[in-house]
Structure formats: structure tokens, C-alpha cells
Amino acid sequence: MAGQKVLNRWLVVIGGILIQLCLGAIYAWSAFTKKLTEAPFSFTKLQTQLVFCVGLATFAVVMALIAGKWQKKAGPRIVAMTGGIVLGIGYLIAGFSGSSFAGILIGVGILGGAGIGLAYVCPIAALVKWFPDKKGMITGLAVAGFGFGALIWIKLTSGFQFGPVDLTPGWAGLYGAGWDVSAVFKLYGVLFAVLVGIGSLVTINPPDGWLPAGWTPPTTGAASAGGINYTVGKMVRTYQYWVLFLTFTVGALAGLMVIGIIKLFGIDALTANGIELTKANVITGTAMGLFYALFNGLGRIIWGIVSEKTGRKNAIVLMSAIQGVMMIVFYFIGGKEIGLYIGAAVIGFNFGGNFALFPTATADFFGNKNVGVNYPWVFMAYGVGGIVGPFLGGAMGDAKTWAFAFIPAGIACLIAAGLAMTLKPIKN
Secondary structure, three states: OOOOOOOOHHHHHHHHHHHHHHHHHHHHOHHHHHHHOOOOOOOOHHHHHHHHHHHHHHHHHHHHHHHHHHHHHHOHHHHHHHHHHHHHHHHHHHHOOOOOHHHHHHHHHHHHHHHHHHHHHHHHHHHHHHOOOOHHHHHHHHHHHHHHHHHHHHHHHHOOOOOOOOOOOOOOHHHHOOOOHHHHHHHHHHHHHHHHHHHHOOOOOOOOOOOOOOOOOOOOOHHHOOOOOOOHHHHOOOHHHHHHHHHHHHHHHHHHHHHHHHHHHHHHHHHHOOOOHHHHHHHHHHHHHHHHHHHHHHHHHHHHHHHHHHOHHHHHHHHHHHHHHHHHHHHHHOOOHHHHHHHHHHHHHHHHHHHHHHHHHHHHHHOOOOHHHHHHHHHHHHHHHHHHHHHHHHHHHHOOOOHHHHHHHHHHHHHHHHHHOOOOOOOO
């Protein structure tokens, strides 16, 4: 079937990136946290992180329990389109809930997380089938949209600048133009539903038996090239699954904690070093909206390419080790503008790599055919990390003991790097 006329596979990449750009709005949560701690909302820092935690956990659970099996049965298009609709409805509900914590928790946390969970795996599962010859690179490229999405939505919401420049309404994003949080939620609800719907139109699987022209599946090392096909039940009984799960949990914990609290921590650290509050707001917005988001997207592409050269295991080990060191260092350098930018860039870069390496590692160890069903169960680790990380950061922020958030997270990443070193291919 290699020569039959089928959809150009690069159209599937474009559709997948468009979907992921919208789903990446969950990483723009830092654009709302400061506003939500002020009147008329007056949420605590912990409450802002609870919305984030619930969204991340719902994302992972829905992806594992519903999306994986549904997309295998019905195809990725309908599941992705449904996810976009649910995501859009969630943000609209949050927008019409005013200052209600429960309304925003349900809208952004539960429904928003569920919509992302439905749509997220669809382009990944399809693209692994369309690009068996370039799994690492193409998965990284597709999920890069998720990381770059944060940059787009943060900039559209609140803008960013280098340094303490006076912001004009046109450059300060929707907030600067007079939009309030509720109005932004409503706008995003409409945009997410429409754009994910458009991207889903080309999110389809190749015909059964299709292969890229001129490419022949490897005949050796099948277990390390996606040549075996484990079911979920068989996969979760392997040592390899639990190593991937625990390593991904720690990587998600660190990255998601920083996403949730970077503005809160940055303002505390910068003002403690004598930086005026207005300037601190601009710096922290730039740290997340530019450095973290941009390098998060780049990390997904670059770590995917690196893993093709070094092997998935070595890439995971290196990424986790670098992240561990930087999480510890970040606590000490985050009170300086350049330190906040460097830390945000490195942590975002490594966090992004998780989403290129773990789906392809899942395909490598347990097979390409069932990756759409298997990966959601590896991705449950993201949900665990998404609960523990932001909750830890929010609680330590309220207690003004940020060190007890960053240093334990860094140590955990270093331990995970050591654990990942023990990974070995499954023997047939």
C-alpha cells in the first residue's frame, strides 16, 4: 500500500499543530493567576493552583479512560472535534460564572481539562502511524504546538515586554485593552471550539497497511522500534512501564509547578530584592509568556530530534538530570531578572521534552499500533504530577517557603534520571 494515493501526511501535521496550539491554553494559566488573587475574585494562591490541578488531572484521566479507546474505535477526527467543543463550552461557563470559584473550577478545571484530554492524544496517535520513519521528530513537532500555544495565549491575554517599559493598551494584550478575566474566558471558549474543529478535519489515520514511500520497517531490534504490540493490560505489568510512569510523573511535577507559580514566585522573589511591583509584573509575564512558552515548544522539537540520535533512554536521562539541577538553582537565581529568564527557559525546554520523548518511548517499548491506547496510561503520570506539583507550589507560596517547593522537586528529578538509566528494551 506504500504507493497508493492517500492524504498528504503533512496536512495531518498541520491539523495536529493547530489542535495543540489551542490545547496549550492550559499552560497560559499563569496569565490569570495574579488577576484571580485580586478583587472581585480574591482567590488564594492555593485556590488558583487548585483550578490548574483539577484541569491537569481531568486532562490525564479523560485521556486514559475515554479518549484512547474511543479514538481507536471511532477514529481521531470525531474525538478531537468533540474535545474542542467541550473545551470551548468549559471556558464559556467560566466566563459567565463571574467571580465564582466553583464556576471557574468546573468550567476551566473539569470541562476544560476534559476537552483537552479528549483531543490531545488524537493527533499523536495518528501521526505515529503516518510517520513511523520519523516518530521522534514528528511527535515533537506536533506537540510543540501545545508549548507554543501558551506563548500565543499569554501574549494575547496580557502581553509581555523586556524590562520596565510603560505598556500601551495595544501592546499590553486584552487586559491592557480593557478586557476583564471573564471576557477573556468567553473569547477563548469560542476560539478553541472553532480552531480545534478546523484542525480535526484532517486528523485521520492512514489506510491499514500504509507505509511511507521507500520506507521498510526494521526487521531487527523490533522491541526497540515499535515492532511489538502490547495491550494496556500487558504493558502495565512490565518494569519498563513503571519506570516511564515514575520518571514522567516527576518531570511533569517540576514543569507544571513552575507553570502554575512562576508569576507568583517571581513577583515575591523580585520584590524581595528591591524590584518595584510594576516592573516585577512585566518581568514575570515575560519569563512565562516568552521564555518558558517559547523554549517549551522548542524543547519538544529538539529533544525529539536528539532522541533519534542518542536513543530515547539516554535523552530521558539527560533531560531529567538537567531539569533536576535547574529546579534547585532556580530558587536561588529567580530573584534577578536574568536569572528568572534563564530558569524559565531551561525548565520550559526540558519540560517540553517530556511530550516528545514519552509518547515515542511508549511506541518504542510497547508498539506503534496501540500507542493511541497505551500512551494515555503512561500519560496518567502527568495527571499525578499535575496534582502534586501545583498543589505543592501553591501551598509553599502561601506559606512563603518557596525553597520547600523547588529543592525537593529538583532532587526528585535527579532521582528519576538515575531510575531511567535502568531502562532496557523488552525481549520478545
